[in-house]
Amino acid sequence: MSIAARAQGLTKTYGSGSTVVTALDNVDFEVVSGEFTAIMGPSGSGKSTLMHLLAALDTPTSGEIFIGDTAVGRMADTPLTELRRDRIGFIFQAFNLVPTLSARENIVLPISIAGKKVDEQWFDRIVDVLGLRDRLNHKPAELSGGQQQRVACARALMNRPDIVFGDEPTGNLDSTAAGEVLGFLRRSVDDFQQTVVMVTHDAHAASYADRVVFLSDGHIVHELRGATQEELLNAMSVLYPRTDDAATEHVTHSHHLVExxxxxxxxxxxxxxxxxxxxxxxxxxxxxxxxxxxxxxxxxxxxxxxxxxxx
Ligand SMILES: Nc1ncnc2c1ncn2[C@@H]1O[C@H](COP(=O)(O)OP(=O)(O)OP(=O)(O)O)[C@@H](O)[C@H]1O
Structure with a gap:
């Protein structure tokens, strides 16, 4: 088992004095290579903070992040930018495509920026798996939300990153488009040995993962492997019994659906x-x-x- 990323004693606080917020509190966490990991938890539990730190998009207050064996905290700006560009892929809830570029241009953008040659065979393989072949010359505004997110998936995988991070990647999609994106992420792990880490509120989305870690108030409080949607909902109703926030309402809602x-x-x-x-x-x-x-x-x-x- 090799480790794609590791957090050691990770703490992140925002603000100061009486308004200080501890988003993550001394968290140890490992992302296993070739696995699909989901990070779940109620709103404000620290999911996005953990993912942004793991992806080297933000710096911790204390603790260390390793991407493979590379300690990110000690890196200068330029090698850090290169590490993000070459070794990490991102899929965001809001797609984040460049509106003036075609689907193909968006997919190869990170490669173009790096001044590298596009691996056309790999490009073809990803585009075909994602069903984007006949949309490649279209601009984002001419694509459905699901197609735009599939373009973002292709872009994230194009340079064969060590890890693809998804921050609520299906949050803006209907259930059919969400299923397509989740199916693709699953397939990228099974067929391409891609390592994927996804933040989600949604037990259905998390059920595509090999491993689900649960956050609460900046701590990892539980972990499940190979869990079904119902097992995840059960765990969530035990871990997050409060009924006063949107995430818990969502859990309760989803639980009723299963019932x-x-x-x-x-x-x-x-x-x-x-x-x-x-x-x-x-x-x-x-x-x-x-x-x-x-x-x-x-x-x-x-x-x-x-x-x-x-x-
Ligand atoms: N830039 C910031 N400045 C101040 N506080 C912040 C900042 N970013 C996050 N926080 C706080 O840190 C805590 C964790 O936030 P985070 O966004 O990681 O939670 P989350 O689990 O991803 O929530 P959500 O599901 O709502 O996105 C919250 O209390 C949040 O208000």
Whole structure:
């Protein structure tokens, strides 16, 4: 087992005096090469801070980050920029593509900036796996959100980085596009031995990972391997029992979906159907007991029943 990145005694504080916030508190953490790791936790638990430090985008208050064997903290600016460019790939929630460039130009941009030659065989392989072949000459505005994020995935993998970091990479996508991006990240680990680290609120997204670490108040409080969505939701409801923040509401919501036997995709389709039925503004009928799940009309009632349950 080799280690792609390592955090040692990592602490990050923001502010000073009475307003100091400890985002990470003496965290030790290793990213295993060739694995898909997800970092989960409620809002404010330190997920993005940990990922930004691991990716050498920010500096710790104390502690050290290693990318492979390289201690990042002691590096001068220029080699650090080169390390980020050559050894790390990023996928952001907001895609972060250059609007004036085509999909192909966006994908090869880091290689062009580095003045290197594009490996056309590798380019072709990634583009085909991502289904982007016929979109390569289009600008980001001419692509769907899912296609834009697939371009961002291709860009992140183009220079075969040691680690690809994703910060809520499916946060702006519908469930179909999210499934495509997550499926690709999974495949990049299985087929290309890529190392992937992803921050997510979403147990469904995290269920694609080999390993899920849970953060709370700047500490790693738990870890699961090969967990299903339901196992992750169970762990989250034990680890984060508060009901007063958005992430926990999301957990509770997702947990009900699992209890109802709905996947998030089904739930979304059901809600869309219900909304279409009641688009004219007429008040929806109250939910009934004994809903027939095979009946198309009843999908709307299922949605209402679930919404009533979630209320
Ligand atoms: N630049 C900053 N200045 C001050 N406080 C910050 C800054 N960045 C993060 N924090 C604080 O550090 C803590 C951890 O933030 P972080 O963004 O890492 O959490 P998170 O788990 O990623 O949250 P979310 O899921 O909402 O993105 C929070 O209390 C946050 O308010």
């Amino acid at each position: 109802l036997g709905e996947t998030p995709e089904e739930s979304e389709a059901i809600d869309a159907h219900a909304d279409a039925l009641y688009r004219d503004g007429s008040p929806p009928p109250p939910p009934r007991d004994g809903i027939d799940e095979t009946d198309v009309e009843s999908t709307a009632e299922r949605s209402l029943a679930r919404r009533a349950l979630l209320d």
